[in-house]
Amino acid sequence: MFLLLLVGGPWIVRRMPRAYFLASWAFLAGLLVSIALFATGYFGLTAFEIIVFALIFGWLAVFIRFMVVADQTDPRS
Structure with missing residues (x-):
């Protein structure tokens, strides 16, 4: 689910700032690296x-932080 x-963030929450998506891609990269290291037996x-x-x-x-920012910059507020 994570x-x-x-991966689906750009389509699920479109109104988020670009920095959120960059941070999400960084978390995705960290997750994939940890999966690869686990699969190779580097750690348990x-x-x-x-x-x-x-x-x-x-x-x-x-x-949560970016949801607050997106809500504050929403013109409908």
Whole structure:
């Protein structure tokens, strides 16, 4: 579901600023790197889960912040 939100973001939440989408692509890159490192055995499942949790938690903070910004710049407000 997290991958869907990251990849589908430009179509799901169109009114977000461009910086949000750049941040989402950075989180996606981090997620893909961590998946690759886990798949190659560089670190175990526990480390992978901690990294993915941190990425999701960080993305949620960014998402909430940009939702506030998008709401403030909405001309309908």
